[in-house]
Amino acid sequence: xxxxxxxxxxxxxxxxxxxxxxxxxxxxxxxxxxxxxxxxxxxxxxxxxxxxxxxxxxxxxxxxxxxxxxxxxxxxxxxxxxxxxxxxxxxxxxxxxxxxxxxxxxxxxxxxxxxxxxxxxxxxxxxxxxxxxxxxxxxxxxxxxxxxxxxxxxxxxxxxxxxxxxxxxxxxxxxxxxxxxxxxxxxxxxxxxxxxxxxxxxxxxxxxxxxxxxxxxxxxxxxxxxxxxxxxxxxxxxxxxxxxxxxxxxxxxxxxxxxxxxxxxxxxxxxx
Amino acid sequence: xxxxxxxxxxxxxxxxxxxxxxxxxxxxxxxxxxxxxxxxxxxxxxxxxxxxxxxxxxxxxxxxxxxxxxxxxxxxxxxxxxxxxxxxxxxxxxxxxxxxxxxxxxxxxxxxxxxxxxxxxxxxxxxxxxxxxxxxxxxxxxxxxxxxxxxxxxxxxxxxxxxxxxxxxxxxxxxxxxxxxxxxxxxxxxxxxxxxxxxxxxxxxxxxxxxxxxxxxxxxxxxxxxxxxxxxxxxxxxxxxxxxx
Numbered sequence: 001x002x003x004x005x006x007x008x009x010x011x012x013x014x015x016x017x018x019x020x021x022x023x024x025x026x027x028x029x030x031x032x033x034x035x036x037x038x039x040x041x042x043x044x045x046x047x048x049x050x051x052x053x054x055x056x057x058x059x060x061x062x063x064x065x066x067x068x069x070x071x072x073x074x075x076x077x078x079x080x081x082x083x084x085x086x087x088x089x090x091x092x093x094x095x096x097x098x099x100x101x102x103x104x105x106x107x108x109x110x111x112x113x114x115x116x117x118x119x120x121x122x123x124x125x126x127x128x129x130x131x132x133x134x135x136x137x138x139x140x141x142x143x144x145x146x147x148x149x150x151x152x153x154x155x156x157x158x159x160x161x162x163x164x165x166x167x168x169x170x171x172x173x174x175x176x177x178x179x180x181x182x183x184x185x186x187x188x189x190x191x192x193x194x195x196x197x198x199x200x201x202x203x204x205x206x207x208x209x210x211x212x213x214x215x216x217x218x219x220x221x222x223x224x225x226x227x228x229x230x231x232x233x234x235x236x237x238x239x240x241x242x243x244x245x246x247x248x249x250x251x252x253x254x255x256x257x258x259x260x261x262x263x264x265x266x267x268x269x270x271x272x
Numbered sequence: 273x274x275x276x277x278x279x280x281x282x283x284x285x286x287x288x289x290x291x292x293x294x295x296x297x298x299x300x301x302x303x304x305x306x307x308x309x310x311x312x313x314x315x316x317x318x319x320x321x322x323x324x325x326x327x328x329x330x331x332x333x334x335x336x337x338x339x340x341x342x343x344x345x346x347x348x349x350x351x352x353x354x355x356x357x358x359x360x361x362x363x364x365x366x367x368x369x370x371x372x373x374x375x376x377x378x379x380x381x382x383x384x385x386x387x388x389x390x391x392x393x394x395x396x397x398x399x400x401x402x403x404x405x406x407x408x409x410x411x412x413x414x415x416x417x418x419x420x421x422x423x424x425x426x427x428x429x430x431x432x433x434x435x436x437x438x439x440x441x442x443x444x445x446x447x448x449x450x451x452x453x454x455x456x457x458x459x460x461x462x463x464x465x466x467x468x469x470x471x472x473x474x475x476x477x478x479x480x481x482x483x484x485x486x487x488x489x490x491x492x493x494x495x496x497x498x499x500x501x502x503x504x505x506x507x508x509x510x511x512x513x514x515x516x517x
Contacts, residue, residue: 010393017390025378099373100391101350266353269346270288 011103018110023117037118038125041077045070052190062192064224067130071223072189072216074122079155079212080180082115086159087166087176094272104265105258108159116152130223140222147222151215154250160257164264167271187213193229205235214246277362278443278473279325279348284357286318286340286347286497317343318354319497330474332484332505334512335494341477344494345369345447348475363442363473366392371432371449377421381412381431384420388435402438410434411457426453437464443473462486481509 027033049069052058059065089111090097090104097104123144131137166172187210188196197204207213214231221228236242289312303309317340325331335341346352348359349367374391375384385406389399407413410430412423420428429452436449451458465487468474478484484491484505491508493501501511 009395010390013395014390014393017387021376021379021383021387025376028378096374096391098351099369100367102391102393269351 011106014102015106015110015113018106019113019117022110022114026114034121037121041074041122042125044077045073048073048190058191058195060192060195062194063227064130064133064135065192067126067133067135067224068192068220069190070129071126071220074119074126075151075216075219076184076187076189076212077122078115078119079151081118082112082152082155083158083162083176083180085111085115086155087163088173089159090163090167090268091170091272097272098269104268105160105261108163108261109156112152112156112159115155119148126223135224140226143222144219147215147218150211150247150250153254154211154215157250157254157257160261161253164257164261167264167268183212186210187216189216193217193234197229197234204229208235209242209245209249211246211250275362276326277324277360278327278329279362279365279475280358280360281324281348282322282358284318284321284344284347284359285316285355286343286352287314287316287355289313290315317497318347321357321494321497321499323492323499323502325473325475327473328470330469330472330487330489331476332488332491332508333475333477333494334479334481334484334491334508335500336515339494340497341494342369342447345445345475345477349445361443364393364440365443365445366436366439366441367445368436368449369445369447371429371436371452375420375428375432378419380419381416381423384431385435388432389439392439392441394439398440402440406431406434406438409438409460426457429453430457433461443475445475447477448479481513484509 027036030036032039049066053065053069059069062068086108089108092111093107096102097107162172162176186207188207193204193207193213196207208217208229208231217228217230218232221230231243231246291312319340321340321344333341333344343352345367346369347354348361349365349369350359351367351369374388376387379387382403385403386396386399389396389402394402407416410427410433412427412431412434415423415427420431423431433449433452436444436446451461453461465474469487470489474487476483476488488505491501491503491505492499493508493512495515501508
Protein backbone atom coordinates (compact mmCIF):
# COMPACT_ATOMS: atom_id res chain seq x y z
CA UNK A 1 0.00 0.00 0.00
CA UNK A 2 1.45 3.31 -1.04
CA UNK A 3 0.39 6.74 0.13
CA UNK A 4 -3.41 6.92 0.43
CA UNK A 5 -4.44 7.43 -3.13
CA UNK A 6 -7.86 8.99 -3.41
CA UNK A 7 -7.30 9.78 -7.03
CA UNK A 8 -7.42 6.10 -7.88
CA UNK A 9 -11.03 5.63 -8.89
CA UNK A 10 -11.48 2.18 -7.37
CA UNK A 11 -10.56 3.46 -3.92
CA UNK A 12 -12.99 6.33 -4.14
CA UNK A 13 -15.79 4.02 -5.23
CA UNK A 14 -15.09 1.63 -2.37
CA UNK A 15 -14.96 4.47 0.14
CA UNK A 16 -18.29 5.76 -1.11
CA UNK A 17 -19.93 2.32 -1.06
CA UNK A 18 -18.69 1.49 2.45
CA UNK A 19 -19.71 4.87 3.88
CA UNK A 20 -23.11 4.62 2.26
CA UNK A 21 -23.63 1.14 3.68
CA UNK A 22 -22.45 2.16 7.15
CA UNK A 23 -24.77 5.12 7.25
CA UNK A 24 -27.72 3.25 5.81
CA UNK A 25 -27.41 0.42 8.31
CA UNK A 26 -26.65 2.50 11.39
CA UNK A 27 -30.23 2.98 12.47
CA UNK A 28 -31.72 0.00 10.68
CA UNK A 29 -34.66 -1.50 12.49
CA UNK A 30 -35.36 1.48 14.73
CA UNK A 31 -38.68 3.27 14.46
CA UNK A 32 -37.27 6.78 14.49
CA UNK A 33 -34.39 5.87 12.16
CA UNK A 34 -32.11 8.74 11.19
CA UNK A 35 -33.83 10.96 13.74
CA UNK A 36 -31.68 9.25 16.35
CA UNK A 37 -28.63 10.92 14.85
CA UNK A 38 -30.22 14.17 16.06
CA UNK A 39 -32.01 12.97 19.16
CA UNK A 40 -29.09 11.34 20.93
CA UNK A 41 -26.81 14.40 21.20
CA UNK A 42 -29.82 16.60 21.92
CA UNK A 43 -30.86 14.39 24.81
CA UNK A 44 -27.34 14.32 26.17
CA UNK A 45 -27.36 18.10 25.97
CA UNK A 46 -30.71 18.29 27.78
CA UNK A 47 -29.42 16.19 30.67
CA UNK A 48 -26.23 18.20 31.05
CA UNK A 49 -28.13 21.47 30.72
CA UNK A 50 -30.53 20.58 33.52
CA UNK A 51 -27.81 19.25 35.83
CA UNK A 52 -25.01 21.76 35.24
CA UNK A 53 -26.82 24.76 33.84
CA UNK A 54 -29.92 24.85 36.02
CA UNK A 55 -29.07 22.91 39.20
CA UNK A 56 -25.36 23.69 39.63
CA UNK A 57 -25.50 27.01 37.76
CA UNK A 58 -22.20 26.53 35.89
CA UNK A 59 -23.33 28.98 33.27
CA UNK A 60 -22.96 31.98 35.58
CA UNK A 61 -22.64 35.11 33.57
CA UNK A 62 -21.79 33.40 30.28
CA UNK A 63 -23.99 34.82 27.54
CA UNK A 64 -25.92 32.21 25.56
CA UNK A 65 -24.84 29.43 27.93
CA UNK A 66 -27.32 26.93 26.48
CA UNK A 67 -25.91 27.33 22.95
CA UNK A 68 -22.42 27.38 24.44
CA UNK A 69 -23.12 24.03 26.08
CA UNK A 70 -24.89 22.59 23.03
CA UNK A 71 -21.95 23.43 20.76
CA UNK A 72 -19.61 21.78 23.25
CA UNK A 73 -21.62 18.56 23.63
CA UNK A 74 -22.29 18.27 19.88
CA UNK A 75 -18.61 18.45 18.99
CA UNK A 76 -17.68 16.21 21.89
CA UNK A 77 -20.20 13.59 20.70
CA UNK A 78 -18.61 13.78 17.27
CA UNK A 79 -15.17 13.21 18.73
CA UNK A 80 -16.16 10.16 20.77
CA UNK A 81 -18.27 8.67 17.98
CA UNK A 82 -15.58 9.27 15.38
CA UNK A 83 -12.75 7.76 17.42
CA UNK A 84 -14.80 4.82 18.73
CA UNK A 85 -15.95 3.86 15.23
CA UNK A 86 -12.52 4.50 13.78
CA UNK A 87 -10.64 2.46 16.35
CA UNK A 88 -12.94 -0.53 15.96
CA UNK A 89 -13.29 -0.32 12.19
CA UNK A 90 -10.47 -2.73 11.31
CA UNK A 91 -11.53 -5.36 13.81
CA UNK A 92 -15.18 -5.09 12.78
CA UNK A 93 -14.27 -5.60 9.14
CA UNK A 94 -11.92 -8.45 10.05
CA UNK A 95 -13.74 -10.98 7.93
CA UNK A 96 -13.29 -8.79 4.87
CA UNK A 97 -9.63 -8.08 5.52
CA UNK A 98 -8.84 -11.77 5.86
CA UNK A 99 -10.43 -12.61 2.53
CA UNK A 100 -9.96 -9.65 0.18
CA UNK A 101 -7.05 -7.36 -0.57
CA UNK A 102 -7.88 -3.66 -0.55
CA UNK A 103 -6.32 -0.56 1.02
CA UNK A 104 -7.08 -0.91 4.73
CA UNK A 105 -7.23 2.79 5.48
CA UNK A 106 -10.46 3.01 3.48
CA UNK A 107 -12.25 1.08 6.24
CA UNK A 108 -11.13 3.58 8.89
CA UNK A 109 -11.89 6.62 6.77
CA UNK A 110 -15.37 5.34 5.91
CA UNK A 111 -16.17 4.63 9.58
CA UNK A 112 -15.08 8.11 10.61
CA UNK A 113 -16.88 9.77 7.70
CA UNK A 114 -20.16 8.40 9.04
CA UNK A 115 -19.50 10.41 12.20
CA UNK A 116 -18.77 13.48 10.08
CA UNK A 117 -22.13 13.15 8.33
CA UNK A 118 -23.83 12.92 11.72
CA UNK A 119 -21.98 16.01 12.91
CA UNK A 120 -23.05 18.01 9.86
CA UNK A 121 -26.69 17.10 10.54
CA UNK A 122 -26.31 18.10 14.18
CA UNK A 123 -24.61 21.32 13.24
CA UNK A 124 -27.83 22.43 11.56
CA UNK A 125 -29.58 22.05 14.92
CA UNK A 126 -26.86 24.02 16.69
CA UNK A 127 -27.20 26.85 14.19
CA UNK A 128 -31.00 26.89 14.58
CA UNK A 129 -30.58 27.02 18.38
CA UNK A 130 -28.07 29.83 18.03
CA UNK A 131 -30.41 31.89 15.85
CA UNK A 132 -33.35 31.27 18.21
CA UNK A 133 -31.19 32.40 21.13
CA UNK A 134 -30.63 35.74 19.43
CA UNK A 135 -27.13 35.22 18.06
CA UNK A 136 -26.58 37.10 14.83
CA UNK A 137 -24.56 35.40 12.12
CA UNK A 138 -21.11 36.87 11.68
CA UNK A 139 -18.26 36.40 9.22
CA UNK A 140 -16.45 34.22 11.78
CA UNK A 141 -18.98 31.47 10.97
CA UNK A 142 -17.02 31.00 7.76
CA UNK A 143 -14.04 29.78 9.78
CA UNK A 144 -15.99 26.74 10.99
CA UNK A 145 -14.92 24.40 8.15
CA UNK A 146 -11.26 25.02 9.05
CA UNK A 147 -11.80 24.13 12.70
CA UNK A 148 -13.85 21.12 11.65
CA UNK A 149 -11.00 19.97 9.44
CA UNK A 150 -8.56 20.21 12.33
CA UNK A 151 -10.90 18.21 14.56
CA UNK A 152 -11.35 15.54 11.91
CA UNK A 153 -7.58 15.27 11.41
CA UNK A 154 -7.12 14.77 15.15
CA UNK A 155 -9.85 12.12 15.37
CA UNK A 156 -8.57 10.36 12.25
CA UNK A 157 -5.00 10.33 13.54
CA UNK A 158 -6.13 8.79 16.85
CA UNK A 159 -8.27 6.24 14.95
CA UNK A 160 -5.34 5.17 12.78
CA UNK A 161 -2.93 4.88 15.67
CA UNK A 162 -5.17 3.16 18.22
CA UNK A 163 -7.06 1.18 15.57
CA UNK A 164 -3.81 -0.41 14.42
CA UNK A 165 -2.82 -1.34 17.98
CA UNK A 166 -6.35 -2.59 18.67
CA UNK A 167 -5.92 -5.37 16.10
CA UNK A 168 -3.48 -7.15 18.37
CA UNK A 169 -4.37 -5.74 21.77
CA UNK A 170 -8.12 -5.41 22.11
CA UNK A 171 -7.60 -3.74 25.49
CA UNK A 172 -7.37 -0.48 23.55
CA UNK A 173 -11.16 -0.30 23.21
CA UNK A 174 -11.62 -0.39 27.00
CA UNK A 175 -8.70 1.93 27.69
CA UNK A 176 -10.01 4.49 25.23
CA UNK A 177 -13.43 4.25 26.85
CA UNK A 178 -12.02 5.29 30.20
CA UNK A 179 -9.70 7.84 28.66
CA UNK A 180 -12.52 9.65 26.85
CA UNK A 181 -14.45 9.80 30.13
CA UNK A 182 -11.45 11.51 31.72
CA UNK A 183 -10.95 13.78 28.72
CA UNK A 184 -14.57 14.89 28.93
CA UNK A 185 -13.82 16.56 32.25
CA UNK A 186 -10.36 17.72 31.19
CA UNK A 187 -11.76 19.99 28.50
CA UNK A 188 -14.17 22.86 29.09
CA UNK A 189 -17.42 21.36 27.80
CA UNK A 190 -19.79 21.66 30.72
CA UNK A 191 -17.84 24.20 32.75
CA UNK A 192 -16.66 27.53 31.35
CA UNK A 193 -12.88 27.88 31.23
CA UNK A 194 -13.18 31.16 33.15
CA UNK A 195 -14.25 29.08 36.16
CA UNK A 196 -10.85 27.38 36.17
CA UNK A 197 -9.00 30.58 35.42
CA UNK A 198 -10.27 32.25 38.59
CA UNK A 199 -8.74 29.51 40.78
CA UNK A 200 -5.62 28.75 38.75
CA UNK A 201 -4.44 30.68 35.77
CA UNK A 202 -1.81 28.07 34.94
CA UNK A 203 -4.32 25.19 34.98
CA UNK A 204 -6.58 27.05 32.55
CA UNK A 205 -3.64 27.64 30.23
CA UNK A 206 -2.58 24.01 30.31
CA UNK A 207 -6.14 22.91 29.57
CA UNK A 208 -6.21 25.20 26.55
CA UNK A 209 -3.10 23.54 25.13
CA UNK A 210 -5.15 20.38 24.62
CA UNK A 211 -6.21 20.41 20.96
CA UNK A 212 -9.75 19.33 21.87
CA UNK A 213 -10.12 22.28 24.25
CA UNK A 214 -8.61 24.62 21.67
CA UNK A 215 -11.00 23.37 19.00
CA UNK A 216 -14.13 23.56 21.14
CA UNK A 217 -13.30 27.05 22.38
CA UNK A 218 -12.56 28.18 18.83
CA UNK A 219 -15.92 26.88 17.68
CA UNK A 220 -17.64 28.85 20.44
CA UNK A 221 -15.59 31.90 19.55
CA UNK A 222 -16.62 31.73 15.92
CA UNK A 223 -20.20 30.65 16.40
CA UNK A 224 -21.37 32.37 19.58
CA UNK A 225 -19.29 35.27 20.81
CA UNK A 226 -15.79 36.71 20.33
CA UNK A 227 -15.70 37.12 24.10
CA UNK A 228 -14.92 33.40 24.40
CA UNK A 229 -11.57 32.58 25.97
CA UNK A 230 -9.46 30.74 23.39
CA UNK A 231 -5.93 29.43 23.13
CA UNK A 232 -5.20 32.34 20.78
CA UNK A 233 -6.22 35.14 23.09
CA UNK A 234 -5.31 33.62 26.45
CA UNK A 235 -2.22 31.41 26.22
CA UNK A 236 1.34 32.46 25.40
CA UNK A 237 0.69 36.19 25.31
CA UNK A 238 4.44 36.77 25.44
CA UNK A 239 5.49 33.89 23.21
CA UNK A 240 3.49 33.19 20.09
CA UNK A 241 5.07 29.75 19.53
CA UNK A 242 3.26 28.33 22.58
CA UNK A 243 -0.09 29.04 20.94
CA UNK A 244 0.81 26.61 18.18
CA UNK A 245 1.20 23.62 20.51
CA UNK A 246 -2.38 22.27 19.97
CA UNK A 247 -1.98 22.44 16.18
CA UNK A 248 1.40 20.78 16.47
CA UNK A 249 -0.05 17.95 18.60
CA UNK A 250 -2.78 17.39 16.00
CA UNK A 251 -0.31 17.27 13.12
CA UNK A 252 2.03 14.93 14.98
CA UNK A 253 -0.80 12.55 15.91
CA UNK A 254 -2.08 12.46 12.32
CA UNK A 255 1.35 11.82 10.79
CA UNK A 256 2.41 9.35 13.44
CA UNK A 257 -0.94 7.55 13.29
CA UNK A 258 -0.92 7.24 9.50
CA UNK A 259 2.70 6.10 9.45
CA UNK A 260 2.13 3.48 12.15
CA UNK A 261 -1.10 2.27 10.53
CA UNK A 262 0.58 1.90 7.17
CA UNK A 263 3.45 -0.03 8.69
CA UNK A 264 1.16 -2.41 10.58
CA UNK A 265 -1.53 -2.82 7.93
CA UNK A 266 0.50 -5.45 6.06
CA UNK A 267 -0.03 -7.87 8.92
CA UNK A 268 -3.67 -7.11 9.71
CA UNK A 269 -4.93 -10.10 7.73
CA UNK A 270 -2.82 -12.48 9.81
CA UNK A 271 -3.39 -10.93 13.20
CA UNK A 272 -7.11 -10.33 13.27
CA UNK B 273 7.92 -10.28 -17.89
CA UNK B 274 6.93 -12.17 -20.99
CA UNK B 275 3.56 -11.25 -22.32
CA UNK B 276 2.39 -14.83 -22.20
CA UNK B 277 2.88 -15.16 -18.45
CA UNK B 278 -0.02 -14.28 -16.16
CA UNK B 279 1.62 -14.87 -12.79
CA UNK B 280 5.27 -15.31 -12.04
CA UNK B 281 6.20 -16.49 -8.55
CA UNK B 282 9.81 -16.62 -7.45
CA UNK B 283 11.17 -18.25 -4.32
CA UNK B 284 8.21 -17.46 -2.07
CA UNK B 285 8.69 -17.75 1.69
CA UNK B 286 6.07 -17.19 4.33
CA UNK B 287 5.92 -18.09 7.99
CA UNK B 288 3.53 -17.36 10.79
CA UNK B 289 4.27 -16.61 14.40
CA UNK B 290 2.06 -18.89 16.42
CA UNK B 291 1.75 -17.97 20.09
CA UNK B 292 2.84 -20.79 22.34
CA UNK B 293 0.59 -22.05 25.09
CA UNK B 294 0.54 -19.30 27.67
CA UNK B 295 2.14 -16.41 25.85
CA UNK B 296 -0.89 -14.21 26.25
CA UNK B 297 -1.24 -11.65 28.97
CA UNK B 298 1.05 -9.03 30.39
CA UNK B 299 2.53 -11.12 33.19
CA UNK B 300 3.60 -13.87 30.85
CA UNK B 301 4.99 -11.36 28.36
CA UNK B 302 7.25 -9.83 31.01
CA UNK B 303 8.20 -13.27 32.28
CA UNK B 304 9.15 -14.44 28.80
CA UNK B 305 11.15 -11.30 28.15
CA UNK B 306 13.14 -11.79 31.37
CA UNK B 307 13.87 -15.43 30.69
CA UNK B 308 14.62 -14.74 27.05
CA UNK B 309 11.86 -17.07 25.92
CA UNK B 310 10.11 -16.20 22.69
CA UNK B 311 6.38 -16.19 23.26
CA UNK B 312 5.78 -17.69 19.88
CA UNK B 313 6.80 -20.48 17.60
CA UNK B 314 7.77 -19.80 14.03
CA UNK B 315 5.78 -21.95 11.63
CA UNK B 316 7.14 -22.14 8.12
CA UNK B 317 4.21 -22.38 5.72
CA UNK B 318 5.68 -21.57 2.33
CA UNK B 319 9.23 -22.68 1.85
CA UNK B 320 10.63 -21.45 -1.42
CA UNK B 321 7.88 -21.81 -4.00
CA UNK B 322 8.50 -20.81 -7.62
CA UNK B 323 6.35 -21.22 -10.68
CA UNK B 324 5.13 -19.40 -13.75
CA UNK B 325 1.53 -19.56 -14.82
CA UNK B 326 0.84 -18.88 -18.45
CA UNK B 327 -2.12 -17.08 -19.84
CA UNK B 328 -5.26 -19.23 -20.11
CA UNK B 329 -3.91 -22.05 -18.02
CA UNK B 330 -6.36 -23.69 -15.59
CA UNK B 331 -4.12 -24.66 -12.70
CA UNK B 332 -5.21 -26.87 -9.84
CA UNK B 333 -3.32 -26.56 -6.59
CA UNK B 334 -3.65 -29.61 -4.42
CA UNK B 335 -2.17 -30.89 -1.19
CA UNK B 336 -3.21 -32.17 2.19
CA UNK B 337 -4.64 -29.96 4.93
CA UNK B 338 -2.02 -27.61 6.27
CA UNK B 339 0.34 -28.03 3.35
CA UNK B 340 0.18 -24.33 2.53
CA UNK B 341 -2.28 -24.24 -0.39
CA UNK B 342 -4.57 -21.60 1.05
CA UNK B 343 -1.67 -19.51 2.28
CA UNK B 344 -0.23 -19.60 -1.22
CA UNK B 345 -3.54 -18.46 -2.65
CA UNK B 346 -3.86 -15.66 -0.11
CA UNK B 347 -0.32 -14.55 -0.83
CA UNK B 348 -1.10 -14.48 -4.55
CA UNK B 349 -4.18 -12.40 -3.75
CA UNK B 350 -1.93 -9.96 -1.81
CA UNK B 351 -3.84 -10.56 1.41
CA UNK B 352 -0.64 -11.87 3.03
CA UNK B 353 2.76 -10.34 2.44
CA UNK B 354 5.62 -12.76 1.78
CA UNK B 355 8.84 -12.46 3.78
CA UNK B 356 10.97 -13.35 0.83
CA UNK B 357 10.43 -13.79 -2.87
CA UNK B 358 8.36 -11.98 -5.42
CA UNK B 359 5.02 -12.26 -7.16
CA UNK B 360 4.44 -10.57 -10.49
CA UNK B 361 0.89 -10.45 -11.70
CA UNK B 362 0.15 -9.50 -15.26
CA UNK B 363 -3.47 -8.41 -15.39
CA UNK B 364 -6.46 -7.93 -13.15
CA UNK B 365 -6.74 -10.60 -10.48
CA UNK B 366 -10.09 -11.53 -8.93
CA UNK B 367 -9.74 -13.50 -5.70
CA UNK B 368 -12.54 -15.65 -4.33
CA UNK B 369 -11.11 -17.17 -1.20
CA UNK B 370 -14.60 -17.68 0.08
CA UNK B 371 -17.98 -17.01 -1.47
CA UNK B 372 -20.05 -14.14 -0.17
CA UNK B 373 -17.29 -12.24 1.61
CA UNK B 374 -18.43 -8.69 2.16
CA UNK B 375 -22.08 -9.56 1.67
CA UNK B 376 -24.31 -7.54 3.88
CA UNK B 377 -27.54 -9.24 4.82
CA UNK B 378 -29.42 -6.02 5.45
CA UNK B 379 -28.81 -4.80 1.92
CA UNK B 380 -30.69 -5.84 -1.20
CA UNK B 381 -29.24 -8.20 -3.78
CA UNK B 382 -28.65 -5.30 -6.15
CA UNK B 383 -26.81 -3.24 -3.52
CA UNK B 384 -24.70 -6.23 -2.61
CA UNK B 385 -23.59 -6.71 -6.21
CA UNK B 386 -22.33 -3.13 -6.36
CA UNK B 387 -20.72 -3.33 -2.92
CA UNK B 388 -18.96 -6.55 -3.84
CA UNK B 389 -17.86 -5.03 -7.11
CA UNK B 390 -16.38 -2.04 -5.26
CA UNK B 391 -14.47 -4.41 -3.00
CA UNK B 392 -12.98 -6.04 -6.06
CA UNK B 393 -12.01 -2.64 -7.42
CA UNK B 394 -14.76 -2.10 -9.99
CA UNK B 395 -16.47 1.24 -10.37
CA UNK B 396 -20.26 1.48 -10.45
CA UNK B 397 -20.13 2.13 -14.17
CA UNK B 398 -18.11 -1.02 -14.77
CA UNK B 399 -20.55 -2.94 -12.60
CA UNK B 400 -23.45 -1.58 -14.66
CA UNK B 401 -22.08 -3.41 -17.68
CA UNK B 402 -21.74 -6.69 -15.75
CA UNK B 403 -24.93 -6.41 -13.73
CA UNK B 404 -27.30 -8.11 -16.17
CA UNK B 405 -24.97 -11.02 -16.81
CA UNK B 406 -24.53 -11.59 -13.10
CA UNK B 407 -28.26 -11.53 -12.40
CA UNK B 408 -29.04 -13.75 -15.36
CA UNK B 409 -26.42 -16.31 -14.46
CA UNK B 410 -27.67 -16.41 -10.87
CA UNK B 411 -31.28 -16.63 -12.12
CA UNK B 412 -32.34 -14.23 -9.40
CA UNK B 413 -33.83 -11.32 -11.32
CA UNK B 414 -37.07 -11.30 -9.33
CA UNK B 415 -35.20 -11.13 -6.04
CA UNK B 416 -32.82 -8.25 -6.70
CA UNK B 417 -34.73 -5.76 -4.56
CA UNK B 418 -35.14 -8.18 -1.67
CA UNK B 419 -32.81 -8.00 1.27
CA UNK B 420 -30.15 -10.67 1.24
CA UNK B 421 -31.31 -12.00 4.61
CA UNK B 422 -34.52 -13.12 2.93
CA UNK B 423 -32.60 -15.24 0.42
CA UNK B 424 -32.21 -18.93 0.99
CA UNK B 425 -28.61 -20.01 1.56
CA UNK B 426 -28.60 -21.61 -1.88
CA UNK B 427 -29.66 -18.36 -3.47
CA UNK B 428 -26.96 -16.49 -1.58
CA UNK B 429 -24.16 -18.72 -2.87
CA UNK B 430 -25.61 -18.56 -6.36
CA UNK B 431 -25.39 -14.78 -6.28
CA UNK B 432 -21.86 -14.84 -4.85
CA UNK B 433 -20.74 -17.39 -7.40
CA UNK B 434 -22.20 -15.43 -10.28
CA UNK B 435 -20.35 -12.30 -9.20
CA UNK B 436 -17.16 -14.35 -9.01
CA UNK B 437 -17.34 -15.69 -12.51
CA UNK B 438 -18.97 -12.75 -14.24
CA UNK B 439 -16.62 -10.11 -12.82
CA UNK B 440 -14.40 -9.14 -15.73
CA UNK B 441 -11.02 -10.16 -14.43
CA UNK B 442 -8.04 -11.62 -16.23
CA UNK B 443 -7.12 -14.12 -13.53
CA UNK B 444 -9.55 -15.94 -11.26
CA UNK B 445 -8.44 -17.36 -7.90
CA UNK B 446 -10.82 -19.89 -6.38
CA UNK B 447 -10.55 -21.73 -3.10
CA UNK B 448 -12.67 -24.90 -3.22
CA UNK B 449 -15.57 -23.19 -4.94
CA UNK B 450 -16.73 -24.84 -8.07
CA UNK B 451 -20.26 -26.03 -8.21
CA UNK B 452 -22.78 -24.59 -5.78
CA UNK B 453 -26.53 -24.57 -5.37
CA UNK B 454 -28.98 -27.24 -6.40
CA UNK B 455 -28.32 -29.95 -8.98
CA UNK B 456 -29.48 -27.81 -11.89
CA UNK B 457 -27.28 -24.90 -10.90
CA UNK B 458 -24.31 -27.20 -10.25
CA UNK B 459 -24.70 -28.49 -13.77
CA UNK B 460 -24.63 -24.92 -15.03
CA UNK B 461 -21.43 -24.23 -13.07
CA UNK B 462 -19.79 -27.36 -14.43
CA UNK B 463 -20.69 -26.41 -17.97
CA UNK B 464 -19.27 -22.98 -17.37
CA UNK B 465 -15.91 -24.30 -16.20
CA UNK B 466 -15.71 -26.79 -19.03
CA UNK B 467 -16.36 -23.90 -21.38
CA UNK B 468 -13.67 -21.56 -20.05
CA UNK B 469 -11.06 -24.31 -19.73
CA UNK B 470 -8.12 -23.08 -21.79
CA UNK B 471 -9.75 -19.69 -22.40
CA UNK B 472 -9.18 -17.97 -19.07
CA UNK B 473 -6.46 -18.04 -16.44
CA UNK B 474 -7.82 -19.80 -13.37
CA UNK B 475 -6.07 -20.97 -10.23
CA UNK B 476 -8.13 -23.40 -8.22
CA UNK B 477 -7.33 -24.85 -4.81
CA UNK B 478 -9.20 -28.11 -4.37
CA UNK B 479 -9.35 -31.53 -2.78
CA UNK B 480 -11.40 -33.05 -5.53
CA UNK B 481 -9.23 -35.07 -7.92
CA UNK B 482 -12.28 -35.51 -10.10
CA UNK B 483 -12.37 -31.76 -10.72
CA UNK B 484 -8.63 -31.61 -11.26
CA UNK B 485 -8.88 -34.25 -13.97
CA UNK B 486 -11.95 -32.67 -15.52
CA UNK B 487 -11.05 -28.97 -15.69
CA UNK B 488 -7.37 -28.38 -15.08
CA UNK B 489 -4.74 -28.12 -17.78
CA UNK B 490 -1.99 -28.37 -15.19
CA UNK B 491 -1.72 -29.22 -11.52
CA UNK B 492 0.68 -28.45 -8.71
CA UNK B 493 1.04 -30.65 -5.65
CA UNK B 494 2.22 -28.91 -2.52
CA UNK B 495 3.75 -30.67 0.45
CA UNK B 496 5.17 -28.96 3.53
CA UNK B 497 5.30 -25.60 1.82
CA UNK B 498 7.21 -26.85 -1.19
CA UNK B 499 6.24 -27.90 -4.66
CA UNK B 500 6.34 -31.68 -4.72
CA UNK B 501 5.15 -32.09 -8.27
CA UNK B 502 4.21 -29.75 -11.10
CA UNK B 503 2.87 -31.70 -14.05
CA UNK B 504 -0.19 -32.78 -15.97
CA UNK B 505 -3.42 -33.12 -13.95
CA UNK B 506 -3.50 -36.88 -14.39
CA UNK B 507 0.01 -37.47 -13.02
CA UNK B 508 -0.37 -35.05 -10.13
CA UNK B 509 -3.76 -36.44 -9.14
CA UNK B 510 -2.25 -39.95 -9.05
CA UNK B 511 0.67 -38.76 -6.94
CA UNK B 512 -1.78 -37.11 -4.54
CA UNK B 513 -3.84 -40.27 -4.21
CA UNK B 514 -0.68 -42.24 -3.57
CA UNK B 515 0.33 -39.97 -0.70
CA UNK B 516 -1.38 -42.13 1.90
CA UNK B 517 -1.45 -45.47 0.20
